[in-house]
Amino acid sequence: MGAWLVLEKWMTPKLFEDTQSEDEYYLAHDMDEERYEEKIKTHRAEFITEGDFVKIAALGFNIVRIPVPYFIFNDRPPFIGCIAELDRAFNWAEANGLKILIDLHTSPYNQNAFDNGGISGVCKWAQHPEEVDFVLSVLMRLAGRYKARNGLWGIEILNEPLTPKMWDIIKPQEQFPPREEKMAEGSAPISFDFLYNFYTKAYNELRMVLPKDKVIVLHDGFDLSMWKDFFQGQNFDNVMLDIHHYLVFDKDPSTENLKGYTAHLKQLGEQISEVSQYVPVVTGEWSLFNHFISKLTPNPLHAKDPLERAEQEAEIKAFYESLWEASVSAWNNGEGYFYWTYKLNIDTVNEPEKFGMDCWDLSRALAKRWGHI
Amino acid sequence: MGAWLVLEKWMTPKLFEDTQSEDEYYLAHDMDEERYEEKIKTHRAEFITEGDFVKIAALGFNIVRIPVPYFIFNDRPPFIGCIAELDRAFNWAEANGLKILIDLHTSPYNQNAFDNGGISGVCKWAQHPEEVDFVLSVLMRLAGRYKARNGLWGIEILNEPLTPKMWDIIKPQEQFPPREEKMAEGSAPISFDFLYNFYTKAYNELRMVLPKDKVIVLHDGFDLSMWKDFFQGQNFDNVMLDIHHYLVFDKDPSTENLKGYTAHLKQLGEQISEVSQYVPVVTGEWSLFNHFISKLTPNPLHAKDPLERAEQEAEIKAFYESLWEASVSAWNNGEGYFYWTYKLNIDTVNEPEKFGMDCWDLSRALAKRWGHI
Numbered sequence: 168m169g170a171w172l173v174l175e176k177w178m179t180p181k182l183f184e185d186t187q188s189e190d191e192y193y194l195a196h197d198m199d200e201e202r203y204e205e206k207i208k209t210h211r212a213e214f215i216t217e218g219d220f221v222k223i224a225a226l227g228f229n230i231v232r233i234p235v236p237y238f239i240f241n242d243r244p245p246f247i248g249c250i251a252e253l254d255r256a257f258n259w260a261e262a263n264g265l266k267i268l269i270d271l272h273t274s275p276y277n278q279n280a281f282d283n284g285g286i287s288g289v290c291k292w293a294q295h296p297e298e299v300d301f302v303l304s305v306l307m308r309l310a311g312r313y314k315a316r317n318g319l320w321g322i323e324i325l326n327e328p329l330t331p332k333m334w335d336i337i338k339p340q341e342q343f344p345p346r347e348e349k350m351a352e353g354s355a356p357i358s359f360d361f362l363y364n365f366y367t368k369a370y371n372e373l374r375m376v377l378p379k380d381k382v383i384v385l386h387d388g389f390d391l392s393m394w395k396d397f398f399q400g401q402n403f404d405n406v407m408l409d410i411h412h413y414l415v416f417d418k419d420p421s422t423e424n425l426k427g428y429t430a431h432l433k434q435l436g437e438q439i440s441e442v443s444q445y446v447p448v449v450t451g452e453w454s455l456f457n458h459f460i461s462k463l464t465p466n467p468l469h470a471k472d473p474l475e476r477a478e479q480e481a482e483i484k485a486f487y488e489s490l491w492e493a494s495v496s497a498w499n500n501g502e503g504y505f506y507w508t509y510k511l512n513i514d515t516v517n518e519p520e521k522f523g524m525d526c527w528d529l530s531r532a533l534a535k536r537w538g539h540i
Numbered sequence: 541m542g543a544w545l546v547l548e549k550w551m552t553p554k555l556f557e558d559t560q561s562e563d564e565y566y567l568a569h570d571m572d573e574e575r576y577e578e579k580i581k582t583h584r585a586e587f588i589t590e591g592d593f594v595k596i597a598a599l600g601f602n603i604v605r606i607p608v609p610y611f612i613f614n615d616r617p618p619f620i621g622c623i624a625e626l627d628r629a630f631n632w633a634e635a636n637g638l639k640i641l642i643d644l645h646t647s648p649y650n651q652n653a654f655d656n657g658g659i660s661g662v663c664k665w666a667q668h669p670e671e672v673d674f675v676l677s678v679l680m681r682l683a684g685r686y687k688a689r690n691g692l693w694g695i696e697i698l699n700e701p702l703t704p705k706m707w708d709i710i711k712p713q714e715q716f717p718p719r720e721e722k723m724a725e726g727s728a729p730i731s732f733d734f735l736y737n738f739y740t741k742a743y744n745e746l747r748m749v750l751p752k753d754k755v756i757v758l759h760d761g762f763d764l765s766m767w768k769d770f771f772q773g774q775n776f777d778n779v780m781l782d783i784h785h786y787l788v789f790d791k792d793p794s795t796e797n798l799k800g801y802t803a804h805l806k807q808l809g810e811q812i813s814e815v816s817q818y819v820p821v822v823t824g825e826w827s828l829f830n831h832f833i834s835k836l837t838p839n840p841l842h843a844k845d846p847l848e849r850a851e852q853e854a855e856i857k858a859f860y861e862s863l864w865e866a867s868v869s870a871w872n873n874g875e876g877y878f879y880w881t882y883k884l885n886i887d888t889v890n891e892p893e894k895f896g897m898d899c900w901d902l903s904r905a906l907a908k909r910w911g912h913i
Contacts, residue, residue, distance in 0.1 A: 181585035205578035212554035213586045216885045218904045225907035255890050262841070262889040468635070512589045516635040517628050531591045534598035 169508035171215045172249045173234040173272045175283045178511040178527075182210060191236070191273075192286035193346060195245045204247060211252050214512070220259035223509065226533060227540035230320050231256075231265055232451060232505040234272035237285070237305055243275070250312075257318045266320035268384065268505070269309055270451070274302050279329035280339035280354060288345025290329060290354040293361050303369060310376040321382030323409060323451065324369045328357040330388035336416070337389075362388055363397050370403060384409050384449065391442055398446040407502060408442065409451035414490075415458060423459050425486060429493045436497035448501035453494055454508075454527050455487050455537060461523030468519045484537060487526060491538035506532075542881035544588045545622045546607040546645045548656045551884040551900075555583060564609070564646075565659035566719060568618045577620060584625050587883070593632035596882065599906060600913035603693050604629075604638055605824060605878040607645035610658070610678055616648070623685075630691045639693035641757065641878070642682055643824070647675050652702035653712035653727060661718025663702060663727040666734050676742060683749040694755030696782060696824065697742045701730040703761035709789070710762075735761055736770050743776060757782050757822065764815055771819040780875060781815065782824035787863075788831060796831050798859060802866045809870035821874035826867055827881075827900050828860050828910060834896030841892045857910060860899060864911035879905075 170178035174191040188194040195203055223231060233256060241248025253269070260267050273285035275298040280290035292298055306324060313319040329339060334356035345351030366385050373383055386409045387394060394408060412435055414428055422431065439448050460483060467479040498504035506529040513528075515521045526532050533539070543551035547564040561567040568576055596604060606629060614621025626642070633640050646658035648671040653663035665671055679697060686692040702712060707729035718724030739758050746756055759782045760767060767781060785808055787801055795804065812821050833856060840852040871877035879902040886901075888894045899905050906912070 179586075182582065184585075199574070201572065201575055202578045205575045206582050209555065209579050209582040210586060212557075213552075213583060213885060217887045217889055218883065218885070218898075218901055218907075221898075221904050222907045225909075255887065258889045259887075510591065512586060512591070514590045514628065514632075516590055516631045525591075525594075528591055531594050534591075534595045536598075 168215060168231055168233050168510075169283075170511055171211065171233070172239070172252060173236050173283060174210075177282075178508065178513070179210070179214070181512060182206060189343075189346065190282040190285070190287045191246075195247075200245065203245070207247055211249060214510070215256070217255075217259045219509070220256070220263045220265060222530070224263040224265050229265060230268055230505070231260060231509070232268040232270050232323070234270045234283075234326065235309075236273045237271065237275055237302060240305065240308060257313065257316055261316070261318040265318070267313075267318055268320050268323060268382070268451075269313070270323040270326055270384075271302065271306060271309075272326040274298065274325065278325055278357060279327045280343060280345075280351075281327070281329075282343050284327070286345075286350070287343035288340045288351045288354070290339065290356065293328075293357050293365075294353065294355070299365065303372060306369060307372060307376065310373050314377050314381065319381055321384050321405075321407075322373060322377065323384035323386065324366060324373075325386065327386055327411065328362055328388050330359060330362065330390050330393070331356040333389035357388065359388070359390075359393055367401070370406065374404060379404050381405070382407055384451065386411070386451070391438055391448075394442065395445055403446075407447045407449045409449055410439070410501075411450070411452040411507075413452075413454060413456065415456060423457070425459070425489055428457060428459070428490060432493045432497040436500045439497065439500040443501055450498040450501060450504040452507035453498065453504055454506065455490055455494070455532060456524065456527050457490065460486060460526070463523070466519055466522050468515065468522045484535065487532070487535075487537035495538075541588060541604055541606050541883075542656075543884055544606070545584065545612070545625060546609050546656060547583075550655075551881065551886070552583070552587070554885060555579060562716075562719065563655040563658070563660045564619075568620075573618065576618070580620055584622060587885070588629070590628075590632045592882070593629070593636045593638060595903070597636040597638050602638060603641055603878070604633060604882075605641040605643050605696070607643045607656075607699065608682075609646045610644065610648055610675060612678065613681060630686065630689055634689070634691040638691070640686075640691055641693050641696060641755070641824075642686070643696040643699055643757075644675065644679060644682075645699040647671065647698065651698055651730060652700045653716055653718075653724075654700070654702075655716050657700070659718075659723070660716035661713045661724045661727070663712065663729065666701075666730050666738075667726065667728070672738065676745060679742060680745060680749065683746050687750050687754065692754055694757050694778075694780070695746060695750065696757035696759065697739060697746075698759065700759055700784065701735055701761050703732060703735065703763050703766070704729040706762035730761065732761070732763075732766055739770075740774070743779065747777060752777050754778070755780055757824065759784070759824065764811055764821075767815065768818055776819075780820045780822045782822055783812070783874075784825040784880075785823070786825075786827060786829065788829060798832070798862055801830060801832070801863060805866045805870040809873045812870065812873040816874055823871040823874060823877035825880035826871065826877055827879065828863055828867070828905060829897065829900050830863065833859060833899070836896070839892055839895050841888060841895045857908065860905070860908075860910035868911075 176183045186197055188197050238246035239248055239250050274292040276291040276295055277284040277286050277289045278292045280288055370383055382405050384407050442448050470476040510530050511528045513521050513524055515525050549556045559570055561570045611619035612621055612623050647665040649664040649668055650657040650659050650662045651665045653661055743756055755778050757780050815821050843849040883903050884901045886894050886897055888898050
C-alpha cells in the first residue's frame with residue numbers, strides 16, 4: 168500500500184505539481200507550512216479509505232503491507248505524523264478480516280538513497296548512531312502500540328537498506344541525484360556488518376514486546392546470498408526474510424522478453440527454495456512492470472482504430488497473465504507475496520509516455536484480469 | 541460520480557473537518573484562499589483518477605453521469621473551476637469505451653435549497669434572470685466544448701430543481717438550514733411554469749449545437765405526474781426525463797421494510813412504463829440506502845463475535861440483493877439507471893453511527909456483491 172503514508176513522486180505526480188520537489192523531504196521543506204498541511208492531510212484522507220480495505224478483502228487478500236515514515240509519531244517537523252491514519256487502518260483491517268504488516272520505509276538521512284527512503288541521493292542513516300537509535304525507538308513505539316492487536320501480522324524493521332553489491336549495480340545517486348551536494352556528502356551503502364548487528368539488536372528489542380505470533384520481517388538488502396551464516400548462527404523466533412525482485416533491474420536487452428523474464432523468475436524460485444531451508448522468505452514487493460511492454464513501439468495507446476487497439480490489449484493481457492503466473496510460482500516457493508502496489512495515481516491516457524506503468528497498480532491490474540488471486 | 545467536482549459534506553466529511561462549513565459555498569468562502577486551493581486541487585486529483593474509469597468499464601457499466609458546478613469555467617471566484625478535470629475525464633472515458641452524461645448540478649442562488657445545489661437553505665436561482673442566463677451560458681459552453689466528442693452521451697440541463705409539491709414534503713430548509721437568513725430570504729420552490737419555459741429555451745439552444753445523437757436530459761423536478769402535457773405539446777429530439785427516487789423519502793415506518801420497499805418500487809415501475817409512452821425515462825440517481833438497514837438495533841458493527849457478525853452480514857446481503865433486484869426491475873421499465881454514487885469517503889468502522897451508509901458507495905456495494913450488473 169505504497170504512496171499513502173510515504174510519498175513517491177512517480178506514484179502520485181499530481182501531489183508534486185507546481186513544486187520543485189522530487190521527494191517527500193523537499194516537498195515538506197519547500198512548501199508553505201499551511202499549504203503542505205492541507206495537501207498532505209487531504210491526500211491521506213482520500214488516497215486510501217475504509218472502502219479500499221473492503222475491496223482488498225473482497226479480492227481475496229489476507230495481509231496488507233503498509234509503509235510508514237520515520238516521522239509517523241509527529242516528532243520530526245516540518246513533517247506531519249500519521250499515527251492516527253495507521254490507527255484507523257487497523258480498525259478497517261480488523262473489521263474486514265485483514266492483517267497488517269507495518270513496514271518502516273524511511274529513516275533520517277535515508278538507508279538507500281532512493282526517493283522513497285526519505286531523501287533522494289542521500290544514504291547516511293547508518294553513520295548517525297543517534298538516528299539508528301531513533302529508528303529503534305520508532306519501531307518500539309509501533310510494537311508497543313499494536314502488539315495486542317489481532318490485526319497486527321508483523322513489523323518490518325527497515326525497508327530496502329542498500330548493501331554494497333547492489334549499490335554498485337543500481338547506482339542510486341545517478342537514478343536519484345541529491346539536490347544538495349552537502350547533504351549527500353559521505354553517502355555510502357550499508358555494510359553487512361552493520362546490518363547484521365542492527366537486525367540482531369532490533370529483533371531482540373522487538374521480540375521482548377511482540378508476542379511470538381507476530382512476525383518480525385528483515386529485508387535482505389537486495390542480496391539473498393548473504394544470509395545463510397547469519398540465520399544459521401541465530402535462534403530467531405518467527406522471523407521472515409523479505410526480498411524485492413523487480414524485472415527492471417535486468418539491463419540486458421536480449422533477456423527483456425517473456426522467455427527471459429520467465430527464466431529469471433524460475434531461477435529466483437529455486438534460490439527462494441534454497442534460502443527457505445534456513446529462513447522463511449517472503450516477497451514483500453513485486454510488480455508486473457517490465458520494459459518489454461513499456462517500450463512497445465508504436466505505443467499501443469496511440470492506436471486510433473478500436474479493433475487494432477483491442478487486439479493489442481489482448482496481446483498485452485496474455486503477456487501479463489503469463490508473467491503473473493511465472494512470478495507467483497516463484498514467490499510461492501517461499502511464504503507468499505505482496506504486490507507493489509495496491510494503487511497509484513498516474514494518468515496513462517493524458518500522458519501516453521506513461522504507457523505500461525498502469526500495471527504497477529494492482530487494483531487496475533486485477534480489474535483488467537492481468538492476474539488473479 | 542458524486543463528490544468529485546461537486547462536494548457534499550456527508551459524502552466526504554474529511555474535507556470539511558476543522559471548518560465550520562456545511563456546504564461547498566461556505567467552504568470556499570470560509571477558508572483561507574491558499575488552503576482552499578490546496579484542498580480542492582488535491583481532492584480533485586485524487587478522489588477520481590484514470591483507474592476509476594478502468595474499473596467502471598471492467599464492472600460492465602457504459603455511461604458515467606458526472607455532476608459539475610456552475611463555476612466549472614472558473615469565472616466565479618472564490619470558487620475554482622474544474623474544466624481541466626472534465627477534459628481529462630473525457631479522455632479516460634473514451635479510452636475505456638465509456639460515455640459521459642454531464643450533469644449541471646448547481647446554480648448561483650441554488651435551484652433546490654439542498655447542500656448539493658450550491659448553498660444550503662437557499663433557493664432563489666429562478667428569481668434572478670441574469671443567473672438563469674448564466675446557467676444557459678454554462679450549458680452552451682459545455683455543449684460547444686464537447687459536442688463532437690464520441691465520449692459525450694448527453695447533457696443534463698439542471699439537477700433536481702425543486703418544485704412546489706415536493707418542496708412541501710422535503711422541507712429543504714429544515715433539512716439544510718441556511719447559514720445567513722438574509723441569503724435565504726425569499727427562497728421558494730421552482731414553479732412548473734418557469735421550468736417548462738426554461739427547459740424549452742435550454743433545449744432549443746442546446747439542440748442547435750448538439751448533434752441529434754447526443755441526449756438532452758431534463759430532471760422531472762421530483763414530480764413525475766406533471767410532464768404529460770408538456771411533452772405531448774413539444775417536438776423534442778432525443779430528450780430523456782430524469783427521475784430520482786430514494787427510499788428515504790418514505791416517512792411511514794410501517795412500510796420501511798423489504799415488503800414496503802418492493803411494493804413501492806413496483807408501483808414506481810408501473811408509473812415509469814406509463815410516462816415512457818410520451819417521453820423516455822431514465823433513473824439518473826438511485827441507491828440501496830434505506831432506514832430499515834441503517835436503523836438495525838443493535839448496530840451490527842458492534843457485534844464482537846465473528847460468527848454473529850458473519851450471520852448478520854449474510855442477512856444484510858440478502859436484503860440488499862432483493863432490494864437491488866426490485867429497484868433495477870423498476871428502472872428497466874425506462875431506459876436504464878445510474879447509481880448514486882460511484883464512491884464516497886465515509887468511515888463506518890471508526891464512526892459506527894454511519895452504519896448502513898456504505899451502500900451509497902457503488903464500488904463497495906459491488907465488492908460486497910449486494911448487487912450485480
